[in-house]
Amino acid sequence: MSKVELRANLEKLGVHPSKMLGQNFLLDSNLARAIVADSNPQKGDHCVEIGPGMGALTEHLYNSAASRITLIERDHRFVAALKQRYESSRVRVIGGDAAKIDLRELYGYGPIKVIGNLPYSASTAIIARFTEALSPASSLVLMLQREVAQRLAATPGDDDYGALTVLLGRRWCVKKKRIVPPDVFWPRPSVESAVVKITRRPIQEIPPCNEAFFHDMVRLGFSSRRKQLGSLLKTSSSRWLQIVTDLGYPPTIRAENLNIKEWSFLVNQLSLVSPESKEELFDVVDENDIVVSSQERHFVHVNKLLHRAVHIWIFNNRGELFLQKRSYWKENHPGLWCSSVAGHVSAGENYLEAAKRELFEELGVNVPLQLIHRILASEVTGQEFVECFVGIAEEPFFLDPEEIETGAFFHPRLIQEWIDIHPEEFTPLFKVIAKKFLNEPECLFKSESLGHNIPFKDLKKSN
The missing domain is CATH 3.90.79.10 (Nucleoside Triphosphate Pyrophosphohydrolase)
Incomplete structure (x- = not known):
């Protein structure tokens, strides 16, 4: 869809892009097709699109093999048009905030494949919602701010490696698919975007630990990047020395030095929770x-x-x-x-x-x-x-x-x-x-x- 066509269609709806909602509409049809292809919709799949807006991705998703499609749109100005154009026994339109959606509404049809062009301001909240333990998502293909994508896909030692990387990476693999320039959107954003694909790790790759305690310790560990990890976690010096020795690190390590498996090991050593006992x-x-x-x-x-x-x-x-x-x-x-x-x-x-x-x-x-x-x-x-x-x-x-x-x-x-x-x-x-x-x-x-x-x-x- 060209910029002229997009603006004309928006005018028909009486809609102007909302800065508050971070709306930047995708113009490049080839890019939209590629993003949907990254999600790989197949017969039997339940695909969920976040923020369909004017339907740049929706049209390609609708023409895919997906057996069931759910569209989640926060802007009420688009909901009626989406229902009129797409809603059927195969397609459902939900008006609401994807970051706050009741995930139970998406159950009953197997794992879901999530796709979306996310508003920059809400991307981390939406990702957190669709990657939490209750989420039925098996994969997410998302276009978001390049800076956020770099944080999601960072590795230990990178400046972008932080709590978000570790908390997401424990259960999910993140792969950057492509960089997207600002000129394929209208209105034109001031920064570059990126497409990432987030997929679940196999169960055997997820180290067991107390999830809530893991979250608290990682947040605490990255709360002051210049401080040594041992002082932030307030562990006794003898206990800390034993843990870091087992990890193969000096006592002076910082949060960004540990990879995700090492973080899981550390949290298990600090936690009273351990895998199910066989001695009962x-x-x-x-x-x-x-x-x-x-x-x-x-x-x-x-x-x-x-x-x-x-x-x-x-x-x-x-x-x-x-x-x-x-x-x-x-x-x-x-x-x-x-x-x-x-x-x-x-x-x-x-x-x-x-x-x-x-x-x-x-x-x-x-x-x-x-x-x-x-x-x-x-x-x-x-x-x-x-x-x-x-x-x-x-x-x-x-x-x-x-x-x-x-x-x-x-x-x-x-x-x-x-x-x-x-x-x-x-x-x-x-x-x-x-x-x-x-x-x-x-x-x-x-x-x-x-x-x-x-x-x-x-x-x-x-x-």
């Missing part, structure tokens, strides 16, 4: 669920001995079910979605005691629980006898980083559609329980004290 004792049971002995977790799992577990479904008062995404540290089904809480019955516990303990340990809440179902041990359950409980609670929860990667409340219908389309994203046992109860969640609540406020009838009528 389980009761081993016979085919009638009678305790016959107690053995360590690892021994029980390796030898496929019969043992016990609990699953808990927590609903809120809107009738939404909380799902957790299992930590990547877990021995079984790492990174898959599961019941609100799931865990083993420790030696000497009964099922209800274990359910209450797990609920408090994983979510930080203590609410009445009701037994709803019992599942016999089998290969599907991992040789576990399972008792299933239900309860009602409201956020905020305090998620245990050893157990839970992330979690959120979801509409039961969305969960069912999600399972139908992408069953591989859920644990086998959760799918068994969901098949029995998810379509009729009201049948879970036999006690009025647990379920009388949940609007299940309204849920069935809603979209």
Whole structure:
């Protein structure tokens, strides 16, 4: 689209570019086509465009093989035109700020591919939103200010290497694709832009650690670049000397000297959180669920001995079910979605005691629980006898980083559609329980004290 055509189309809409929103419209159709190609939309993909505006990227995305497209536009002046031109069973238009969007709106259709020409002032906030633990994004192809792109893709020792580089780089790989001159935009920006592609690291490349503690330590470490890291982190001199010796550095190192893996090692040494212990004792049971002995977790799992577990479904008062995404540290089904809480019955516990303990340990809440179902041990359950409980609670929860990667409340219908389309994203046992109860969640609540406020009838009528 030429500048003359763009201005004419804007005039038809009665729109002038907003400085407050940082609007610079792309004129180069070949560049737009290349950016969409970088995202590699394929059949079955759900692609999300941030800030479609006048549709420079949208047109090429619409003509791609992508099976589902979501357009997120903050400027209300463009939303109606986008809906009129593109909205269909394949394309959805959301009016709102991408940096604040409820990510749950993007679930149910598998991982998403994000694409966008981002406003310079909002780029870091949008990137943070779409790369957080709850994000379903598998990749992001973004055009942003060149300076920000350099910070994202920097390496240790670079002037641009900082907290943003490390925090993003722990889970994501960043690759600069091309530099974009100012004259391909209108209005013309005063600085160069760059296109970057951000992709998830393979799970095996992500060192396990306490995510919140990692974030705090990295922010603190880069808070004063001239200071030595040991003094900023306030670690005892003897402990610091041991850590840096293990890393192969002198005690005088600064934050920018460490690569991302070294930062993860450092944080794990400073943190009290460590990967799941294999020394926990389980009761081993016979085919009638009678305790016959107690053995360590690892021994029980390796030898496929019969043992016990609990699953808990927590609903809120809107009738939404909380799902957790299992930590990547877990021995079984790492990174898959599961019941609100799931865990083993420790030696000497009964099922209800274990359910209450797990609920408090994983979510930080203590609410009445009701037994709803019992599942016999089998290969599907991992040789576990399972008792299933239900309860009602409201956020905020305090998620245990050893157990839970992330979690959120979801509409039961969305969960069912999600399972139908992408069953591989859920644990086998959760799918068994969901098949029995998810379509009729009201049948879970036999006690009025647990379920009388949940609007299940309204849920069935809603979209």
